[in-house]
Amino acid sequence: MVGIRYVDTHAHLLGRDRENLDAASACIERAAEQGVTIIAIAQVPRFWEATLKLAEKHDNLFVALAAAHPDNSMIETFERLVALCRSEPRVVGVGEIGLDYRQARPSDLARRKDQFREHIHIAREVNLPLVIHDGKATHDVLKILEEEMAMDVGGMIHFFTGTPRQALRAIELGFSISFGGPHTYARPLAELVRSVPLNKLLAETDSPMLAPPRNRKNQGNEPVFVIDVIKGIAEIRGVDAEELRKITTANAIRVFRLDEE
Ligand SMILES: [Zn+2]
Secondary structure (H helix, E strand, O other), X not given: OOOOOEEEEEEOOOEOOEOOHHHHHHHHHHHHHOOEEEEEEEOOHHHHHHHHHHHHHOOOEEEEEOOOOOOOOHHHHHHHHHHHHHHOOOEEEEEEEEEEOOOOOXXXXXXXXXXHHHHHHHHHHHOOOEEEEEEOOHHHHHHHHHHOOHHHOOEEEEXXXXXXXXXXXXXXXXXXXXXXXXXXXXXXXXXXHHHOOHHHEEEOOOEOOOXXXXXXXXXXXXXXXXXXHHXXXXXXXXXXXXXHHHHHHHHHHHHOOHHHO
């Protein structure tokens, strides 16, 4: 596929307080003007249809779907998820899904682990890569990926914060590692950014959730800033920015099979 200069491998376009499709469209267009393709994460069923509608309108938008929400009556929702993954050509991944221990271990941890496992089953069933969320739960996340044979489909771990050793383990399990704005300036993360082989490295904004790259700090976060994320990673790696742009774009196209449309 021509025209993909950059890929923001992880962005949230719609949310509880951001349901305006026009605002999302404007954001996608600003990205398109710079050659940025977006993988939009719709991890709540409520936003599946609207996100897919946006993808119909915008060539530079692909979608990952998940049903990671405590309120979902699961069996029916999972059936719908499988159906959409099969029927919608713009759906290129399953996620984001995973575990998050940043606040505290969730009281419903067993249920969350089950949900995580179920998404891996679905990804394998529909043969799509996984988008994994790891909120300081790397050990358990990697264990479940291994137990459920996520390797069959692989995918990416987004905003990775495990150790360099855990990053290499994730790579052994078939995953690429994605870095965002804070990785470009938070010193303790630099070693991690340096430790991932270039052919397993992805860039993301996780907009609007995450802080943007430093030079964009007062602007809120949006997908087009992935250009700055890539520049920042290139600096840390001591690689030419244009070179890293090419590498991360090729990696994203490979992981999400964006050229198979
Ligand atoms: Zn996210």
